[in-house]
Amino acid sequence: MLEINPPTNHTDLKEDRIMAKEVTLTLALPDGTRKYFRGKTRKEAEEKREQAKLKLAQGWNIGSKLTFKEAAEVWLDEYKARKDIHIRTYETTSEIFKRYLIPNLGELKLIDIRPAHIDRMLCNMADLSKSTQSKALTYSNAVFMKAVENDVIPKSPCLNKRPIAKAPEKVRALTPDQCERLLDAVKGTRVYPFVVVLLFCGLRKGEALGLMWKDIDFKNRILSVERSVVHAHSNRDGLLNYDLKTASSRRKIPMSQEVVEVLRKEKAKSESVYVFAMRDGQFLSEASFRSMWRLIEYRTIGGKSTGDFVTPTLDFTVHPHQLRHTCCTRWLANGMTPKEAQYLMGHATSDVTMDVYAEYQAEQQREITAKKISNDELARKLG
Numbered sequence: 001m002l003e004i005n006p007p008t009n010h011t012d013l014k015e016d017r018i019m020a021k022e023v024t025l026t027l028a029l030p031d032g033t034r035k036y037f038r039g040k041t042r043k044e045a046e047e048k049r050e051q052a053k054l055k056l057a058q059g060w061n062i063g064s065k066l067t068f069k070e071a072a073e074v075w076l077d078e079y080k081a082r083k084d085i086h087i088r089t090y091e092t093t094s095e096i097f098k099r100y101l102i103p104n105l106g107e108l109k110l111i112d113i114r115p116a117h118i119d120r121m122l123c124n125m126a127d128l129s130k131s132t133q134s135k136a137l138t139y140s141n142a143v144f145m146k147a148v149e150n151d152v153i154p155k156s157p158c159l160n161k162r163p164i165a166k167a168p169e170k171v172r173a174l175t176p177d178q179c180e181r182l183l184d185a186v187k188g189t190r191v192y193p194f195v196v197v198l199l200f201c202g203l204r205k206g207e208a209l210g211l212m213w214k215d216i217d218f219k220n221r222i223l224s225v226e227r228s229v230v231h232a233h234s235n236r237d238g239l240l241n242y243d244l245k246t247a248s249s250r251r252k253i254p255m256s257q258e259v260v261e262v263l264r265k266e267k268a269k270s271e272s273v274y275v276f277a278m279r280d281g282q283f284l285s286e287a288s289f290r291s292m293w294r295l296i297e298y299r300t301i302g303g304k305s306t307g308d309f310v311t312p313t314l315d316f317t318v319h320p321h322q323l324r325h326t327c328c329t330r331w332l333a334n335g336m337t338p339k340e341a342q343y344l345m346g347h348a349t350s351d352v353t354m355d356v357y358a359e360y361q362a363e364q365q366r367e368i369t370a371k372k373i374s375n376d377e378l379a380r381k382l383g
Helices: 042-058 068-081 087-105 115-124 130-149 176-186 192-201 205-209 257-269 286-297 320-333 338-345 350-374
Strands: 016-019 022-028 034-039 222-225 228-232 235-241 251-254
Touching: 022 042, 034 042, 068 087, 068 130, 087 115, 087 130, 087 228, 087 235, 115 130, 176 192, 176 286, 192 205, 192 257, 192 320, 205 228, 205 320, 251 338, 320 338, 320 350, 338 350
Parallel strands: none
Antiparallel strands: 016 022, 022 034, 222 251, 228 235
């Protein structure tokens, strides 16, 4: 016969209640609350309670109902308030949480998250870059470590976890022939001056979008990088950011006379303070930038189609960072030292510049080797 009423003994670990078709046992927690453990049999409920007692001894706050999403919101608020974190960094970090961490971990209680949950998150991100996965691990671990500090969990489930993404493909610089064909294909369109600025001045996409006419010294042929536009998941219209990516991002770049003339013609048509602007005079929103960039995609074989009569002529794809990378490669090929290129590119350290330089040297060596092979006299006699 089933016992309906709970026993009158209220000691911490001995109170139990047997209900129809299941057994419920309770455990008093250090904060005075009680946690319930249910099982189809007394043995099952007791095993659950013993596991909980073991976790208590290990430092787990088994009574906490705090979810990862709630803990992440607290962490992000504190992160945003830090004086050393500028808006672009915060927006990028927040986007990692919104796109990857919250969908995978958000509704789980912190005390329930195990290393297996982190493994599953990484599997769901397997098609993303190693860099993105590393950021996801870094930020999620920061949330867990905050919970450790507050005695919610004894350790982070992210410990010893590594990205599982395949190594990303290296950005390849466009060849001189590809550069000429790209410029010919978009000449006369509104994307042309944007391509020129990235290809010949080495600006980042956001830096180019933040350019104002007052940054262009036509007389001395100097372009000053003073700000950037940040398009984030939470703000598609964009934010004007004066706190650039690194201290070295703020720089002055000499321009050739040809680049000056392209910009001079553009300024004659402009009614905005921005070099690249929408009809209302504001800097380009993300949607406006994409619309402008489609002018290249329309001219790419196999790219986006358009109702207008545009004949695709480009048999290669292009993205903004590739133009910046190409600019650096061309500067090095023209005899610029890595140190000079580092300054003009706005790299915080010489590591990135030297990677580009090493890639350029390797490409040069491949071309030299190929020429030597093609000049083989004996091979010419074949066939």
